[in-house]
Amino acid sequence: MTHYTEFGLKARTIMLQKNIKMKELAAELGVSVTYVSEIFKGTREGVKQKPVIAQILEMEAR
Numbered sequence: 001m002t003h004y005t006e007f008g009l010k011a012r013t014i015m016l017q018k019n020i021k022m023k024e025l026a027a028e029l030g031v032s033v034t035y036v037s038e039i040f041k042g043t044r045e046g047v048k049q050k051p052v053i054a055q056i057l058e059m060e061a062r
Contacts, residue, residue, distance in 0.1 A: 002040075002041065003041060007039075007050065010059060011040060011053055011054075015057065022037065029049050035049075036053075
């Protein structure tokens, strides 16, 4: 089982509700799927990407 941070879990939940694939999100951010996954898991900070992810998914950034 993947261990997501609170931000990652919320983002994944919204993505599932809106049927947004991680591949699509990564393409919109201009990064790899692996990079997005690492942001969700907390192994990468994603300082620039987190606010953009939050905006795309219409959620609050933390």
